[in-house]
Amino acid sequence: MRSLLFVPGDSERKLAKGSTSGADVVIVDLEDSVAPASKPAARALAHGFIANLQRGLGPKIYVRVNDLSTGLTDEDLAVVVKARPDGIMLPKCNSAADVVQLAAMLRVHEAENGLDDGATEIVGIMTETPFGVLSASTYRVSCPRLAGLTWGAEDLSAAIGAMATREGNGRYTDVFRLARTLTILAASAVEVAAIDTVFVNFRDSEGLRLECAEAARDGFTGKLAIHPDQVPLINEAFTPSGDAIEQAKAIVRAFAEAGNPGVVGLDGQMYDRPHLRRAERLLARAATAGML
Ligand code: COA
Ligand code: MG
Numbered sequence: 001m002r003s004l005l006f007v008p009g010d011s012e013r014k015l016a017k018g019s020t021s022g023a024d025v026v027i028v029d030l031e032d033s034v035a036p037a038s039k040p041a042a043r044a045l046a047h048g049f050i051a052n053l054q055r056g057l058g059p060k061i062y063v064r065v066n067d068l069s070t071g072l073t074d075e076d077l078a079v080v081v082k083a084r085p086d087g088i089m090l091p092k093c094n095s096a097a098d099v100v101q102l103a104a105m106l107r108v109h110e111a112e113n114g115l116d117d118g119a120t121e122i123v124g125i126m127t128e129t130p131f132g133v134l135s136a137s138t139y140r141v142s143c144p145r146l147a148g149l150t151w152g153a154e155d156l157s158a159a160i161g162a163m164a165t166r167e168g169n170g171r172y173t174d175v176f177r178l179a180r181t182l183t184i185l186a187a188s189a190v191e192v193a194a195i196d197t198v199f200v201n202f203r204d205s206e207g208l209r210l211e212c213a214e215a216a217r218d219g220f221t222g223k224l225a226i227h228p229d230q231v232p233l234i235n236e237a238f239t240p241s242g243d244a245i246e247q248a249k250a251i252v253r254a255f256a257e258a259g260n261p262g263v264v265g266l267d268g269q270m271y272d273r274p275h276l277r278r279a280e281r282l283l284a285r286a287a288t289a290g291m292l
């Protein structure tokens with residue numbers, strides 16, 4: 001999951017465009033990009049779109065449902081799970097308990113539609129409420145469906161009454177940097193994908209490139225997109241480079257050839273177990289991206 005492109009669920013045109021965008025995941029949105037009056041129509045459109053897609057070749061399909069406090073989540077699921085999406089994105093998670101609650105709801109809908117228990121993955125947006133940020137450590141008790149964690153700044157900013165999310169130079173202010181950092185830590189603590197939030201200025205490709213580079217450096221393995229033009233840049237930034245793959249292979253080989261010790265020397269550098277683990281993770285991501 002390098003690029004995850006949001007597509008408003010009430011736009012037939014964008015849904016069609018999203019599926020050929022090259023994104024690893026298309027997220028059909030039923031939440032913030034759909035006006036309240038359009039929710040029923042968006043659900044039906046989302047269902048038709050997902051049910052008619054040829055699966056297996058193109059992107060994974062997720063649906064962002066309305067959050068648990070709206071009372072709309074179960075109605076969203078009742079319509080879309082029938083179409084067998086690969087996953088559900090849950091906004092405004094207050095803690096892992098919300099993910100567990102969604103999992104219980106999914107279980108019922110899967111049973112009703114003849115799907116395997118656990119067939120539908122979950123990605124949680126874990127920083128859109130203040131309590132959500134403070135609950136980052138609860139994801140330790142989460143569930144096997146959880147495939148990734150991501151974060152959002154806009155709803156959190158509204159909730160705390162911040163006047164901006166970024167400094168003049170584009171750097172997120174402290175509260176949002178904390179939310180971002182906790183997402184990396186929570187995702188890696190439970191070994192799920194850490195997905196960076198959206199970059200809303202969709203004409204600024206240089207800004208996006210910089211933000212992707214920082215995200216990849218800091219441990220994110222993918223990023224949310226809001227416009228098809230962002231997808232190739234995101235895919236490029238989160239695909240391990242040829243050099244990085246060769247380096248990782250050399251590290252893995254050095255450990256194997258030395259009989260799997262605690263530490264090896266390679267080209268005048270010391271590598272110990274954390275380096276091996278990092279190399280293995282990079283190779284796993286390269287394999288998923290079709291680079292091996
Ligand atoms: N998914 C699929 N197609 C999209 C798209 C998206 N997220 N964003 C734009 N497109 C399409 C447009 O429909 C247009 O297609 P067309 O040439 O066939 O008409 C083309 O890409 C170029 O779009 P552009 O004119 O550059 O942008 P726009 O003004 O039409 O749309 C936004 C700008 C921000 C409204 C649009 O990108 C969007 O809806 N993004 C997703 C918003 C969202 O889901 N938000 C929730 C998560 S934060
Ligand atoms: Mg939102």
